[in-house]
Amino acid sequence: MxxxxxxxxxxxxxxxxxxxxxxxxxxxxxxxxxxxxxxxxxxxxxxxxxxxxxxxxxxxxxxxxxxxxxxxxxxxxxxxxxxxxxxxxxxxxxxxxxxxxxxxxxxxxxxxxxxxxxxxxxxxxxxxxxxxxxxxxxxxxxxxxxxxxxxxxxxxxxxxxxxxxxxxxxxxxxxxxxxxxxxxxxxxxxxxxxxxxxxxxxxxxxxxxxxxxxxxxxxxxxxxxxxxxxxxxxxxxxxxxxxxxxxxxxxxxxxxxxxxxxxxxxxxxxxxxxxxxxxxxxxxSDDQGLVLPPKLAPHQVVIVPIYFDDEQEGDVLPVCEHMQEELEDRGIRVKMDDDQTESPGWRFTEHELRGVPVRLALGPRDLGNDVVEVARRDTQEKETVPQDGVVDHVEDLLDDVQQNLYDQAQERQETYTHVVDDYDAFKEVINEEGGFVWAHWDGTEETEARIQEETSATIRLIPFDRDEDDPGEDMVTGEPSEGRVLFAQAY
Amino acid sequence: MxxxxxxxxxxxxxxxxxxxxxxxxxxxxxxxxxxxxxxxxxxxxxxxxxxxxxxxxxxxxxxxxxxxxxxxxxxxxxxxxxxxxxxxxxxxxxxxxxxxxxxxxxxxxxxxxxxxxxxxxxxxxxxxxxxxxxxxxxxxxxxxxxxxxxxxxxxxxxxxxxxxxxxxxxxxxxxxxxxxxxxxxxxxxxxxxxxxxxxxxxxxxxxxxxxxxxxxxxxxxxxxxxxxxxxxxxxxxxxxxxxxxxxxxxxxxxxxxxxxxxxxxxxxxxxxxxxxxxxxxxxxSDDQGLVLPPKLAPHQVVIVPIYFDDEQEGDVLPVCEHMQEELEDRGIRVKMDDDQTESPGWRFTEHELRGVPVRLALGPRDLGNDVVEVARRDTQEKETVPQDGVVDHVEDLLDDVQQNLYDQAQERQETYTHVVDDYDAFKEVINEEGGFVWAHWDGTEETEARIQEETSATIRLIPFDRDEDDPGEDMVTGEPSEGRVLFAQAY
CATH class of the missing domain: 3.30.930.10 (Bira Bifunctional Protein; Domain 2)
Structure with missing residues (x-):
């Protein structure tokens, strides 16, 4: 484990x-x-x-x-x-x-x-x-x-x-x-x-x-x-x-x-x-481990068959294999994890840690109800889905996960993008919250170096199109600035 | 050129x-x-x-x-x-x-x-x-x-x-x-x-x-x-x-x-x-340059449109583009060479040198006759094929070329595989004709080294299954041999 x-x-x-x-x-x-x-x-x-x-x-x-x-x-x-x-x-x-x-x-x-x-x-x-x-x-x-x-x-x-x-x-x-x-x-x-x-x-x-x-x-x-x-x-x-x-x-x-x-x-x-x-x-990724976007994940779906004896195996496995085939026919990358030396719980955790976007689990009880348990990695939500619609459902779900990951990241980027005019406010934002900071800069290497020395923040980029920005004054020197540039501490 | x-x-x-x-x-x-x-x-x-x-x-x-x-x-x-x-x-x-x-x-x-x-x-x-x-x-x-x-x-x-x-x-x-x-x-x-x-x-x-x-x-x-x-x-x-x-x-x-x-x-x-x-x-490959098997060739087919004025271009090019689309729909890798700064002859030679397995050429005269000129790189044969069957024809031709290349190489390998018992005969074959030579070897490194020194030939392999082979005597030392091994000069 x-x-x-x-x-x-x-x-x-x-x-x-x-x-x-x-x-x-x-x-x-x-x-x-x-x-x-x-x-x-x-x-x-x-x-x-x-x-x-x-x-x-x-x-x-x-x-x-x-x-x-x-x-x-x-x-x-x-x-x-x-x-x-x-x-x-x-x-x-x-x-x-x-x-x-x-x-x-x-x-x-x-x-x-x-x-x-x-x-x-x-x-x-x-x-x-x-x-x-x-x-x-x-x-x-x-x-x-x-x-x-x-x-x-x-x-x-x-x-x-x-x-x-x-x-x-x-x-x-x-x-x-x-x-x-x-x-x-x-x-x-x-x-x-x-x-x-x-x-x-x-x-x-x-x-x-x-x-x-x-x-x-x-x-x-x-x-x-x-x-x-x-x-x-x-x-x-x-x-x-x-x-x-x-x-x-x-x-x-x-x-x-x-x-x-x-x-x-x-x-x-x-x-x-x-x-x-x-x-x-x-x-x-989150505190449960890796999270991968479906479009790039090595396996987009993992199927975990659950059974405890040969008779159950004979019931459960063919249904899982059939799902795998149908998903693969749609071009979906599927892993079947039928490793019976490990418990279902262990296998669930393992694929969570590996960031597999969608997990399907099917045991004897699900079989009787003609359902599959579907879990998405991004929100960790689980739901019970009828077997005969599961392939369409998974296809849509993969799109949802991809979109949701983008939306979450986009929202975070917006939340952590600040506009500041004052160097003290800049230092406070950089040190306490982090994120992107739009601020005025006088265009000199000296000021840039000083800001880095004092805050570890660097100019990440100068926007291509600065027409929309009003010119202003450098937050450190007060010298004229042609427009705001994007600062952040960086990897 | x-x-x-x-x-x-x-x-x-x-x-x-x-x-x-x-x-x-x-x-x-x-x-x-x-x-x-x-x-x-x-x-x-x-x-x-x-x-x-x-x-x-x-x-x-x-x-x-x-x-x-x-x-x-x-x-x-x-x-x-x-x-x-x-x-x-x-x-x-x-x-x-x-x-x-x-x-x-x-x-x-x-x-x-x-x-x-x-x-x-x-x-x-x-x-x-x-x-x-x-x-x-x-x-x-x-x-x-x-x-x-x-x-x-x-x-x-x-x-x-x-x-x-x-x-x-x-x-x-x-x-x-x-x-x-x-x-x-x-x-x-x-x-x-x-x-x-x-x-x-x-x-x-x-x-x-x-x-x-x-x-x-x-x-x-x-x-x-x-x-x-x-x-x-x-x-x-x-x-x-x-x-x-x-x-x-x-x-x-x-x-x-x-x-x-x-x-x-x-x-x-x-x-x-x-x-x-x-x-x-x-x-x-041959004296005209590179020859590639269709299954691995970067481009399997090159199309060379031939025209000399705008009116001809308007007639010829759409037909060529249509052929390209149809071939690509079958999964065939096609290059359209419409480089009008070079003559058709130059382009023909260029793709011959690059080993493209099949060339299609179409000019104003072919258009009037509803045909295409099809040339295969391996045999350099040309033929005139009706436009409406050309895609099927090319698909079959690519298979033919692949098979013909194998057959030719197989035939050459058989022709240049010899069986010899005598060291003088061995030297003569190795020096004059080359190829694979099956001969008896006593299993010692000394003999192997001596043969290499005297003929530049090395043991390329010992067959996996030597049961069919009769044991014999080493061609150099006369010592017992468990079976023939394959000699050749090698890269």
Missing amino acids: ADAVTPRDDDYAQWYQDVVRNGQLAENSPARGCMIIKPNGMALWENMRDQLDQMFKDTGHENFYFPLFIPERFLEREAEHVEGFAKECAVVTHSRLKTDEEGDLIPDPESELGENYIVRPTSETLIWDTYSKWIQSYRDLPLLYNQWANVVRWEMRTRLFLRTAEFLWQEGHTAHATKDAAVDEAERMLDVYETFAEEYMAMPVRKGRKSERERFPGAVNTYCIEALMQDGKALQAGTSHFLGQNFAKAFDCTFTDENNEETHVWATSWGVSTRLIGALIMTH | ADAVTPRDDDYAQWYQDVVRNGQLAENSPARGCMIIKPNGMALWENMRDQLDQMFKDTGHENFYFPLFIPERFLEREAEHVEGFAKECAVVTHSRLKTDEEGDLIPDPESELGENYIVRPTSETLIWDTYSKWIQSYRDLPLLYNQWANVVRWEMRTRLFLRTAEFLWQEGHTAHATKDAAVDEAERMLDVYETFAEEYMAMPVRKGRKSERERFPGAVNTYCIEALMQDGKALQAGTSHFLGQNFAKAFDCTFTDENNEETHVWATSWGVSTRLIGALIMTH
């Missing part, structure tokens, strides 16, 4: 760990900072991946795969990029191990590499070096490519899914003939992320662009979606970067345009990672 | 490179020995992956994901394993880069790791360390898991897909309560590989087990499928290992059995990689 889940109010960080562990999602590994993604976690990630992949293909992208290793000299080519990543990268320096005189395994000094490789923290450099060979003319553009890959950013303080040294992600890398085409692409992919977060993860997000301080190293502009977690902290759930011509210039990637002039190529990159699983957990 | 393909007979190695390049499958990268898998190659790999993944799930397996990095000390735990992999692994020794006094980027000496990590060449060690925590009782068994991952084995001489430092693969890792259960699993997964190779890749294979010399480091027995390439060399296309209790002992992984006794767990592992793409190329 799984361990109990610590209530959120007692210890939120422990609650998160308990949900991950009891949900059978992941665990820490002996490779420091790297996680083991367990089958339930991997099935969840595969559902997320497959859905996103379809959305990328529907917007004209194809997948490719670039190497894990980036030659050191490539990283140096874009100044901000190397500054951003040099301090947290795994460096490969040798290609062989040998046994030393004391019998210990050591890197063979003779295998020292002439040039070191770093394990990719992201692949812009290697990809733009190659794009400079692939692109000659405007007719080669746009290039609309993506890769699913593992990346490494050395982290000392890690938390499963939220911050790990190795994580899984996708990185889109596109090349365009004009600035407008690249900006459109970056915005289009942010919209894809927003749609995925809201319609599939049932997680409402805010969209906008980052301040210069929070930008991706090497980007002209970073667009983002931000979600609000249950503890009042924000989580950056996806980013899309307009890279301008920075990487094209660093890697000398030019093309001949329609007027026969040589121009640098315009670029975007965009990515989401297994961090989204952390966001999903902290958006929907 | 793509470059020409060197004929196989002129220069087989160059032919292979030309097919890979013109097929837009992959290219070399600046990270030595690592390849860039291009969109056409990646789409092919994704089709292979999705099919295999379904077959793994149908046999009861789930996916998980283990870290990229393996602590050095883990590798040491299994003696043969470390012996096998220590000489070709990427070693991570630092976690940060810094700029030195001369402005060069170097590994920051202060970031030197207390314990080095190696980039996984395979994951048995990390996984079995974890299994020792996951497994307590016989009720925890079996564990039937797989992962899709990148791995690194440092190689100095690389060839795209066939031998690269980084490659993509899957590695299954299962744990069982009994020896028989583990052996059954290893055999079952070999059968899955055989089915995949023959039914999807249209590539006939031979099944058997490896000699001790060719075994996976740490395995008790390695089972394999071997295919014969067009140049008469064999290629190991998949392996499944019965690991006995070796890794369980190295990582102290025991369980309490039904009699309450503590026993070491029995293990298997099994894998196939992007190497299969190399096998696919060398099984079917």
Whole structure:
């Protein structure tokens, strides 16, 4: 039996760990900072991946795969990029191990590499070096490519899914003939992320662009979606970067345009990672464990047959199997849990902890009454439903659960979004309640840094469309502000 | 326009490179020995992956994901394993880069790791360390898991897909309560590989087990499928290992059995990689470039509309689009190539080089006659087909192409399989004709090594069922042989 889940109010960080562990999602590994993604976690990630992949293909992208290793000299080519990543990268320096005189395994000094490789923290450099060979003319553009890959950013303080040294992600890398085409692409992919977060993860997000301080190293502009977690902290759930011509210039990637002039190529990159699983957990889960939205749950329905002897088994099991078939015919992902070494109660709890959206239970008494017990994970409500309508009922219920999870999260986001004008009020809200805070900012990095130092809050985003906002005065300095920006403490 | 393909007979190695390049499958990268898998190659790999993944799930397996990095000390735990992999692994020794006094980027000496990590060449060690925590009782068994991952084995001489430092693969890792259960699993997964190779890749294979010399480091027995390439060399296309209790002992992984006794767990592992793409190329492709079996081809059909003015476009294009819709309704993967910046001839050649199994072309004259030109890639035959039956025709044709590719390869394998009793005859066959050679072997590593040294041929497999074979005498030493084994030069 799984361990109990610590209530959120007692210890939120422990609650998160308990949900991950009891949900059978992941665990820490002996490779420091790297996680083991367990089958339930991997099935969840595969559902997320497959859905996103379809959305990328529907917007004209194809997948490719670039190497894990980036030659050191490539990283140096874009100044901000190397500054951003040099301090947290795994460096490969040798290609062989040998046994030393004391019998210990050591890197063979003779295998020292002439040039070191770093394990990719992201692949812009290697990809733009190659794009400079692939692109000659405007007719080669746009290039609309993506890769699913593992990346490494050395982290000392890690938390499963939220911050790990190795994580899984996708990185889109596109090349365009004009600035407008690249900006459109970056915005289009942010919209894809927003749609995925809201319609599939049932997680409402805010969209906008980052301040210069929070930008991706090497980007002209970073667009983002931000979600609000249950503890009042924000989580950056996806980013899309307009890279301008920075990487094209660093890697000398030019093309001949329609007027026969040589121009640098315009670029975007965009990515989401297994961090989204952390966001999903902290958006929907409760003190009973993991809660998953039906559209992404590895199993949408679990069926628990209940019987205590062979005769009952002969009655109960065929009815359960028939339900399973009918549900699967509708494309619903069903698990039959007929593990008779565990009690029905144990199995109920197990699937609650795993976040299965709907549970059907059927025992001898239900059989006599031609009913099934239907329990939904989100509200934990149970009801008794006639057997002959159960498939339609479950199909509707899955839609209800998906919608209810979104509505709950949306309501919470609204409740915990504040508008403040005064720095004292800002500090009070940030420290006591948390949540999103709209406030005026004078646009300087100094003020931004000061606010972070004093409150741990950062600018999560600057809204795209500030026309509706009245200009105002910075809550800290009183200097003019072009409009409110969104602050929060963040993961 | 793509470059020409060197004929196989002129220069087989160059032919292979030309097919890979013109097929837009992959290219070399600046990270030595690592390849860039291009969109056409990646789409092919994704089709292979999705099919295999379904077959793994149908046999009861789930996916998980283990870290990229393996602590050095883990590798040491299994003696043969470390012996096998220590000489070709990427070693991570630092976690940060810094700029030195001369402005060069170097590994920051202060970031030197207390314990080095190696980039996984395979994951048995990390996984079995974890299994020792996951497994307590016989009720925890079996564990039937797989992962899709990148791995690194440092190689100095690389060839795209066939031998690269980084490659993509899957590695299954299962744990069982009994020896028989583990052996059954290893055999079952070999059968899955055989089915995949023959039914999807249209590539006939031979099944058997490896000699001790060719075994996976740490395995008790390695089972394999071997295919014969067009140049008469064999290629190991998949392996499944019965690991006995070796890794369980190295990582102290025991369980309490039904009699309450503590026993070491029995293990298997099994894998196939992007190497299969190399096998696919060398099984079917020809002097016109890549040939792909319909079941795995990224696009099964390409439609090339032909017109020279707007009026013709208005006539031709809607008919082509209608065909595309009808084909896609049958689940056929179709590409419409309406690129009017290239001539029809150029587009024909381009899709030939990319191995698209069936091409449909339709121009103004075909329209008047209510026909479509249908060309099959394998035989390069063209025919004129009435428009109203074309969808049924194409569906049948795809089956025909799939079957014909298998039949051709099967016929070639039979033609180039020899049975010899005499070492001189053996040498002559191996050197002049190549192919598979059945010959008697005395079972010693010495003889095996001598044959390899003198002929470059190795024992590809020992058949599972040797009862039918008469015992005989080793062709080299004259010592007793229990039965014939299969020799070939190999990739």
